Amino acid sequence: MQIEKIKGHQTDQLFKAVLELKNLEECYKFFDDLCTMSEIQSLSQRFEVAHLLRLKKTYETIKNETGASTATISRVRRCFDYGNDTYDEMLGRLYPEEQPFDAARK
Template sequence: MQIEKIKGHQTEQLFKAVLELKNMDECYRFFDDLCTMSEIQSLSQRLEVAHLLRLKKTYETIKKETGASTATISRVRRCFDYGNDGYDEMLGRLYPEELPFQDSRK
């Protein structure tokens, strides 16, 4: 697990702050203060890439729909294959009717 690499006081503080957000408006205001527009767009794009990979979309389709580079798509795919299942867990909560990534490859 690579989680140990990011653990630390500052990361804990950030994650605790995110967990304290109460609604969408608070999220928008906090992330607008915390991140640049480019950083928010990059994070959002990665999550959408993960969602489309979970739906078994091709790299070409994902590239067209999100504007993500093949390097970004590959990076997200590696997280599905070798990561901590974070994308799949969160997408499962957002879209409970969809199959998990591993099951969707069968």
């Protein structure tokens, strides 16, 4: 786990603030103030790449649908393979009816 690399007071403060957000509108306002448009788009794109990987879409399809580079797609894929399983966990909460990325590897 690489979580230890990002742990600290500032990160704790940020994450606690995110956990205090009450609805989607508050999220939009908070992230609009916190991030540049490019940063928000990048985070959103990665999450959509994760969603499409979970649906077993090909790299080519993902690239065409999201505009993500193959490097970005590969990075997200590595998180599925070696990360903390949070993409799959969050997508499972958002889309409980969908089949997981690779149930056999868990």
